[in-house]
Amino acid sequence: MKEFVPAGADLELRGIRKEFPGFTAIEDLDLHIPAGEFFALLGPSGCGKTTTLRIIAGLEEPTRGQVLIGGQDVTYTKPHERPVNTVFQSYALFPHMTILENVAFGLRQRKIADPLGKARDALNLVELGYAAERRPQQLSGGQQQRVALARALVNRPSLLLLDEPLGALDLKLRRQMQIELKAIQMEVGLTFLHVTHDQEEAMDMADTVAVMNKGRIEQMGAPESLYERPKTSFVAKFLGQSNIFVGEIAEQSANSISINVAGNKISVPTARAEKTSGKIAIGVRPEKAEFHREQPAASAERNILGPGTIKDIRFTGVSNQYLIEIPNIGDIIVFAQNVGISPVIELGEKVWVSFKIEHAFGLADLPAGDED
Amino acid sequence: MKQLKLGKLVLPVYSLIALAYLLIPIVYTIFFSFNDSTGRTNTTWQGFTLDKWLHVCERPGICEAVGNSLFIGIVSTLVATVLGTAIAIALVRYRFKARSLVSLSLFLPMATPEVVMGAGLASLFFNVGAGYGYTTIILAHVMFCLSFVVVTVKARVQTLDPVLEEAGRDLYASPTAVFWKITFPLLLPGIMSAALLAFALSFDDFIITYFNAGPVNTFPLLIYIAAAKGVPAEANVIASAVFLLAILTVIGTQVGSSIRHKRLMAIK
Amino acid sequence: MAFAGFSGTAKVQGAPVKSSRIVLALLLPGMLYLAMFFMIPLVSLLITSLETPAASGAYGAYDYAVDFSSYQRVVTSYFPQIMRSFGYAFLSTVFALVIAYPLAYFIGVRLRSRPLLQKLTLTLVTAPFFISFLLRTIAWKQILSDDSPTLNFLRSLHLLAPDQYFLGTPFAVVWGLTYNFIPFMVLPLYGVLERLDLRLIEAAGDLYASPFSVFRRVTLPLTMPGIISGTLLTFIPITGDYVNASRDFLGSSSTSMIGNMVQADFLQNSDYPAASALSAVLMAVILLIVVFYVKRTGTEDLL
Numbered sequence: 001m002k003e004f005v006p007a008g009a010d011l012e013l014r015g016i017r018k019e020f021p022g023f024t025a026i027e028d029l030d031l032h033i034p035a036g037e038f039f040a041l042l043g044p045s046g047c048g049k050t051t052t053l054r055i056i057a058g059l060e061e062p063t064r065g066q067v068l069i070g071g072q073d074v075t076y077t078k079p080h081e082r083p084v085n086t087v088f089q090s091y092a093l094f095p096h097m098t099i100l101e102n103v104a105f106g107l108r109q110r111k112i113a114d115p116l117g118k119a120r121d122a123l124n125l126v127e128l129g130y131a132a133e134r135r136p137q138q139l140s141g142g143q144q145q146r147v148a149l150a151r152a153l154v155n156r157p158s159l160l161l162l163d164e165p166l167g168a169l170d171l172k173l174r175r176q177m178q179i180e181l182k183a184i185q186m187e188v189g190l191t192f193l194h195v196t197h198d199q200e201e202a203m204d205m206a207d208t209v210a211v212m213n214k215g216r217i218e219q220m221g222a223p224e225s226l227y228e229r230p231k232t233s234f235v236a237k238f239l240g241q242s243n244i245f246v247g248e249i250a251e252q253s254a255n256s257i258s259i260n261v262a263g264n265k266i267s268v269p270t271a272r273a274e275k276t277s278g279k280i281a282i283g284v285r286p287e288k289a290e291f292h293r294e295q296p297a298a299s300a301e302r303n304i305l306g307p308g309t310i311k312d313i314r315f316t317g318v319s320n321q322y323l324i325e326i327p328n329i330g331d332i333i334v335f336a337q338n339v340g341i342s343p344v345i346e347l348g349e350k351v352w353v354s355f356k357i358e359h360a361f362g363l364a365d366l367p368a369g370d371e372d
Numbered sequence: 373m374k375q376l377k378l379g380k381l382v383l384p385v386y387s388l389i390a391l392a393y394l395l396i397p398i399v400y401t402i403f404f405s406f407n408d409s410t411g412r413t414n415t416t417w418q419g420f421t422l423d424k425w426l427h428v429c430e431r432p433g434i435c436e437a438v439g440n441s442l443f444i445g446i447v448s449t450l451v452a453t454v455l456g457t458a459i460a461i462a463l464v465r466y467r468f469k470a471r472s473l474v475s476l477s478l479f480l481p482m483a484t485p486e487v488v489m490g491a492g493l494a495s496l497f498f499n500v501g502a503g504y505g506y507t508t509i510i511l512a513h514v515m516f517c518l519s520f521v522v523v524t525v526k527a528r529v530q531t532l533d534p535v536l537e538e539a540g541r542d543l544y545a546s547p548t549a550v551f552w553k554i555t556f557p558l559l560l561p562g563i564m565s566a567a568l569l570a571f572a573l574s575f576d577d578f579i580i581t582y583f584n585a586g587p588v589n590t591f592p593l594l595i596y597i598a599a600a601k602g603v604p605a606e607a608n609v610i611a612s613a614v615f616l617l618a619i620l621t622v623i624g625t626q627v628g629s630s631i632r633h634k635r636l637m638a639i640k
Numbered sequence: 641m642a643f644a645g646f647s648g649t650a651k652v653q654g655a656p657v658k659s660s661r662i663v664l665a666l667l668l669p670g671m672l673y674l675a676m677f678f679m680i681p682l683v684s685l686l687i688t689s690l691e692t693p694a695a696s697g698a699y700g701a702y703d704y705a706v707d708f709s710s711y712q713r714v715v716t717s718y719f720p721q722i723m724r725s726f727g728y729a730f731l732s733t734v735f736a737l738v739i740a741y742p743l744a745y746f747i748g749v750r751l752r753s754r755p756l757l758q759k760l761t762l763t764l765v766t767a768p769f770f771i772s773f774l775l776r777t778i779a780w781k782q783i784l785s786d787d788s789p790t791l792n793f794l795r796s797l798h799l800l801a802p803d804q805y806f807l808g809t810p811f812a813v814v815w816g817l818t819y820n821f822i823p824f825m826v827l828p829l830y831g832v833l834e835r836l837d838l839r840l841i842e843a844a845g846d847l848y849a850s851p852f853s854v855f856r857r858v859t860l861p862l863t864m865p866g867i868i869s870g871t872l873l874t875f876i877p878i879t880g881d882y883v884n885a886s887r888d889f890l891g892s893s894s895t896s897m898i899g900n901m902v903q904a905d906f907l908q909n910s911d912y913p914a915a916s917a918l919s920a921v922l923m924a925v926i927l928l929i930v931v932f933y934v935k936r937t938g939t940e941d942l943l
Binding site: 383390391394395396401458476482483487493512572582583591596599611615619622626630 | 674681760765775776783889915934
Binding site for chain 1: 533535536538539540541542543544545546549553554557558636637
């Protein structure tokens with residue numbers, strides 16, 4: 001058996017394409033994850049993220065493209081010869097073996113010395129040493145998830161793949177596991193690739209997030225940059241919520257670009273605009289917007305829209321979410337932090353909405369339905 | 373209110389009666405294995421004795437026939453189980469074009485009356501010039517057991533989540549290791565059921581064997597031939613012994629696994 | 641089909657893998673075996689059925705030919721047996737269904753809360769399988785023989801006339817056939833009833849349906865696949881049975897079925913063409929039934 005690199009390795013996907021009879025799961029994927037990073041692949045069901053994971057693990061072969069781990073081309077290497085381990089969504093613990101034997105399985109297959117001793121250490125790491133002789137069926141969901149993690153980690157893989165491993169856990173347990181996973185990754189220094197559809201989870205745990213849609217990566221970067229500056233309408237709407245305004249470019253200067261929407265001028269800094277000609281979409285996050293009872297004075301730093309009326313108010317504990325309808329523009333969402341003063345406003349009241357120009361972002365494409 | 377209660381009793385009472393009806397001939401057969409019958413007939417009760425049980429092989433031909441049935445059963449079971457398990461795995465885990473044809477071909481033997489199969493095989497062996505005997509019987513038995521093995525194992529394979537085998541491959545197990553360390557142990561209960569079923573079918577088979585046995589005597593053949601003149605009590609002894617062994621094994625396994633399961637679930 | 645009763649846990653969907661070499665290795669031995677020892681014997685039967693008495697005139701010797709006279713003979717002189725076989729099969733199947741359904745319902749639905757009892761009762765239902773089927777039939781023969789305590793008891797209750805008897809009549813044959821095939825009917829029924837979603841029954845009741853209505857419009861349609869499986873697995877083997885109907889068991893010469901004739905012609909009269917022709921006729925009818933069934937429901941659920 002080959003000696004595996006006892007530290008995280010980097011992963012590179014070049015031009016990966018995966019076709020199934022009837023549809024293409026992955027169009028053209030390029031990805032580079034540096035060694036030791038916690039990387040999240042985020043996307044809705046059916047976007048191709050699980051297929052990508054399976055190709056990296058070796059459980060599927062790409063129709064085209066290459067997979068390189070630690071610089072070595074492993075595209076056609078069998079899964080049992082790759083230094084990769086997976087934590088499956090359903091945990092996939094072997095029901096006919098004890099927890100200890102489950103964890104020791106990979107070590108035994110690689111004929112590594114003292115498999116049971118190492119397995120016990122791994123179980124202690126996830127605080128399940130006491131359950132070593134039990135069967136998977138006797139454990140709760142959270143415990144099984146930890147065993148699955150131990151079973152993968154004990155092999156010190158260069159690359160650990162996690163396929164929505166926290167999906168079946170309740171909220172509190174999930175939060176706890178997120179903290180533990182991150183801690184383990186940083187302590188051991190492995191490269192983690194975490195596939196999920198839960199954006200909060202991705203943003204919370206990952207160093208880098210890639211948003212995937214219909215077989216392609218739409219945008220990739222640090223969670224904050226993805227959130228504060230989404231570049232496509234899919235990312236803007238999938239990651240958090242956005243208000244998006246569409247219009248032909250009316251004014252353009254070195255610093256900003258403006259569009260005119262139903263008589264309101266909406267500007268975005270040129271540095272934050274992806275597209276600089278023709279019809280563009282400008283967006284802003286709801287928490288960056290405010291509403292005013294009186295029309296605010298015109299300002300070079302703020303976009304002002306209105307008047308409109310409060311159409312709906314929702315109380316979510318941390319914040320109030322307001323839905324404001326402005327004629328000829330549509331519905332605008334505004335989040336206001338709940339600072340203890342309520343009610344602030346009533347349904348049907350007339351308000352204006354404003355937000356800082358520097359918080360706006362210009363998208364590379366137009367939202368579906370608004371294309372030319 | 374009273375009507376509701378009575379209504380609830382109808383089904384259990386009916387089921388009890390139906391079960392009793394099903395068990396009558398069995399009880400009768402076991403009962404008459406203790407009959408102190410003289411000669412070959414065993415139709416009227418003549419007194420209780422353990423004689424037939426203790427000296428069962430003294431009746432000429434019985435133990436030889438049982439031995440033949442056992443031998444044929446074991447060989448047929450082995451062959452049918454191996455062939456059938458392979459087919460079952462192929463049907464569930466792999467995609468291939470001839471799927472419908474394979475399913476249909478496996479279904480037909482189950483739907484074919486034994487007379488037709490027996491006559492067909494007999495005529496085949498006759499036309500080919502093969503002599504009837506152990507080989508022809510075993511070939512025939514494997515034939516009709518095959519489909520039942522496939523059905524039984526297939527049901528078990530379908531409950532096996534492929535992700536377990538993927539996990540095995542992910543954990544450095546070669547395809548052979550995956551089969552022997554993961555697939556096979558998990559399939560084993562289904563394979564054992566299938567083997568038991570095949571053995572039971574083979575041991576008890578009469579019609580197809582009758583057409584293809586030639587000089588070989590099996591236990592069912594012995595009973596059939598004796599039926600005209602009188603089935604000796606020793607035959608009842610053998611049948612009762614097999615029955616008790618089988619049913620105790622099955623019940624024992626069920627009770628055992630139930631206890632084990634309860635014990636497992638009690639620790640959390 | 642019949643053995644759906646044994647698969648306790650739910651099926652798991654997994655993406656089937658395409659790998660032709662492995663598939664071939666797995667399928668080939670078994671399918672070759674089937675081809676050799678199932679298909680070819682059927683072909684052999686057909687060939688034999690078309691043979692003609694040997695030119696040499698020797699007894700039991702036949703020459704290859706395309707002689708349909710055996711078919712003619714068989715269909716005309718064995719017409720009563722053919723009718724009887726399908727008639728008995730129909731009756732036995734109906735009786736078996738009526739007896740088996742409530743039993744299967746009880747085990748599959750009412751006993752769900754007690755899995756061990758459920759398994760044990762099911763084992764009891766299949767217990768007849770564990771004892772030689774010839775002996776079970778002989779047991780009935782003796783329990784219901786002309787001078788048995790049973791019949792004498794019935795006579796004392798005036799349910800039977802003093803000179804009325806049971807053995808050798810169609811009643812006895814149908815009784816035996818029904819009895820022997822009840823387990824074949826119970827198992828597929830149990831298979832569907834065990835999986836019946838009781839919430840649907842509750843919902844129907846909640847929507848004002850009477851128990852009878854619930855049965856007719858919810859339970860019955862949902863359990864229909866099991867009824868059809870059970871019916872096929874019972875009706876078809878019965879048409880070919882000859883043990884129950886034979887003189888040595890529960891029948892007499894007036895209750896003979898197709899199977900008795902095939903056996904007699906093949907093993908006693910050496911009239912191989914006639915035996916083969918009769919078998920072919922039986923097989924043809926059965927194939928028609930199977931084709932009709934497959935056309936309706938497809939091949940995926942066959943096994």
